[in-house]
Amino acid sequence: MSLINISWRFLPLIVVLAAFTLARFNQLYFIDVEILRVVPYILACVLFGFAAMFNRSRFMAPIIIALFAYHFIRERLQVPLSQNTVMAMFTGLNVLFCFQLILSSLLPEKGMFNRMGFVFLSFIVMSDIVLWFYGASYLWVDWLKGIESQQIILFENKYWLTQALVILQAITLSVLSLMAFIRKSAADFAILLAWLTGILVFSDFSLLDVSSICFSALFLGLFILYQQSNYQVTYQDALTGISGRRALDDYLSTLGKHYAIAMLDVDHFKKFNDTHGHDVGDQVLKMVAARVAQVQGGGKAFRYGGEEFTIVFNRKCADEIFVFLEAVRESIQKYEMVLRSDDRVNDKKSGKESRGKKVKSKTNTVSVTISIGVANSAAGLKPKDIIKQADQLLYKAKESGRNCTVSA
Numbered sequence: 005m006s007l008i009n010i011s012w013r014f015l016p017l018i019v020v021l022a023a024f025t026l027a028r029f030n031q032l033y034f035i036d037v038e039i040l041r042v043v044p045y046i047l048a049c050v051l052f053g054f055a056a057m058f059n060r061s062r063f064m065a066p067i068i069i070a071l072f073a074y075h076f077i078r079e080r081l082q083v084p085l086s087q088n089t090v091m092a093m094f095t096g097l098n099v100l101f102c103f104q105l106i107l108s109s110l111l112p113e114k115g116m117f118n119r120m121g122f123v124f125l126s127f128i129v130m131s132d133i134v135l136w137f138y139g140a141s142y143l144w145v146d147w148l149k150g151i152e153s154q155q156i157i158l159f160e161n162k163y164w165l166t167q168a169l170v171i172l173q174a175i176t177l178s179v180l181s182l183m184a185f186i187r188k189s190a191a192d193f194a195i196l197l198a199w200l201t202g203i204l205v206f207s208d209f210s211l212l213d214v215s216s217i218c219f220s221a222l223f224l225g226l227f228i229l230y231q232q233s234n235y236q237v238t239y240q241d242a243l244t245g246i247s248g249r250r251a252l253d254d255y256l257s258t259l260g261k262h263y264a265i266a267m268l269d270v271d272h273f274k275k276f277n278d279t280h281g282h283d284v285g286d287q288v289l290k291m292v293a294a295r296v297a298q299v300q301g302g303g304k305a306f307r308y309g310g311e312e313f314t315i316v317f318n319r320k321c322a323d324e325i326f327v328f329l330e331a332v333r334e335s336i337q338k339y340e341m342v343l344r345s346d347d348r349v350n351d352k353k354s355g356k357e358s359r360g361k362k363v364k365s366k367t368n369t370v371s372v373t374i375s376i377g378v379a380n381s382a383a384g385l386k387p388k389d390i391i392k393q394a395d396q397l398l399y400k401a402k403e404s405g406r407n408c409t410v411s412a
Contacts, residue, residue: 016197016225023221024204027214040216044074047223054230061121062191063230065108066198067223068125072132073101073202074219080136081209094209096135098169101202102176104128109183109195173203190233194226241307243286244293252306252314256387263318264325265387266303266378267394268296268332270311271406280343280370288341288372295335301328314391322378322411329376329409337407340369373407380412 048071055063076097083090104127111124180199184192201222205215239251247255270276270292277285289311296305296313303315303325315332317325377397379390393412401410 016193016228017200019225019228020197020201020204020218020221023217024208024214027211027217028208030212037213040213040220041078044071044216044219044223047220047227048074051223051227051230054227058234060191060230060233061124062108062111062189063194063226063233065111065124065128066105066195067226068128069101069104069108070198070201070219070222072128073097074215076132076136077205077215093135094206095169098206099172100131100135102172102199104131105195105199105202106176106179109180109192190229190236194229197225197229198222241293244290244307246293246297247304247306249306249309252308252316255304255306255316259316259318259381259387261381261383262321263316263381263387263390264320264322264378265381265390265394266315266317266325266329266376267308267391267398268292268313268315268374268376269398269402271373271375271402273311276370276372284341284343291339291341292336292372292374295339296332298335299328299332301325303328314394322380325378326409326411329378333374333376333407333409337371337373340371343368343370375401375406376409377401378409378411 048067052064052067052071055067076093080093081090081097107124107127112120176199180192180196184196201218205218208214239247239254241248270288273285273288276288289307292311293305293307293313296315299305299315301317301324302320303317306314306316308314315329317328375398377394377400379393379397381387381390385393397410397412401408404410
């Protein structure tokens with residue numbers, strides 16, 4: 005994961021924590037209260053519109069869940085929590101908030117406008133309706149009286165959470181964190197951010213307008229994550245994870261007068277694909293991309309298309325970058341990919357029996373090489389013209405026996 009991606013994912017977290025800190029120390033007194041209370045609705049509707057436009061169901065889910073939680077707080081929980089019925093509704097909101105977020109984290113990205121999306125939305129709406137009308141029912145209140153003695157204090161006695169709710173929140177955090185770690189998608193971070201906002205609001209509930217401030221920050225943070233997700237889809241190559249062709253086009257438009265462009269191509273890739281299969285071919289491209297992305301000397305790597313890659317060096321010439329390109333070429337040449345034999349054990353039972361035993365395994369290793377062509381910028385020529393020159397030099401490298409670098 006690149007440094008840019010990490011910073012983008014930390015930025016929404018910083019926004020939410022900063023908003024909570026400002027609310028806690030009463031530093032937003034200059035904002036009109038009535039306007040502040042409407043802001044979450046406006047931000048949520050705008051963000052939901054963007055997500056719905058591109059059918060991003062896993063982004064729509066935390067928006068719907070957080071918006072209902074905010075509305076419920078504004079309309080039902082503006083009285084002291086010491087009242088049994090109010091505490092019952094608050095507990096119900098906590099439970100529902102956690103279960104809905106866990107469910108949304110398990111939702112596949114297949115859009116909201118299908119059978120699964122309809123079932124999910126139906127559950128969200130029905131559970132919200134039940135809480136809205138029956139959250140203060142006497143059966144629920146009587147059950148809660150039995151656990152009133154099991155309470156812990158958070159944030160200087162300003163609010164009480166039962167041990168059961170703390171355990172539920174911990175389980176929710178574990179599930180959401182696991183899903184975010186496995187998928188590493190912006191949508192999973194959005195769901196995790198919604199949970200964090202909820203726990204901050206629930207944990208210091210007595211703060212004036214804490215829900216308006218924190219949920220406004222949440223929807224702003226979700227917008228940042230949504231933009232990051234769109235950037236990944238638009239500018240990153242799905243297979244290799246490095247920047248793609250569109251990112252290259254944008255970067256070329258920012259170059260000055262002096263730069264060098266290198267075109268790289270995997271040698272005999274078609275033959276390699278035909279011999280070992282497309283799955284192994286994809287692994288080759290991933291391996292090459294990973295090493296190309298580690299290029300030194302200030303180069304920026306892109307996947308140009310197919311088995312071709314591009315490295316752009318701003319304010320450098322071919323002579324200066326030759327050593328860095330050679331380092332990339334040599335690192336790929338020295339890497340040996342291990343191919344398992346076709347007669348390996350595929351059956352789980354047989355595989356378990358063979359573990360720990362010395363089994364003769366036929367493994368083949370293959371070496372991958374690349375050819376490189378480098379061209380310098382020239383007066384009167386556009387970056388795309390320089391790419392064509394580098395491409396011509398690349399084919400000269402192919403004609404020279406491959407696995408080498410040729411510059412103008």
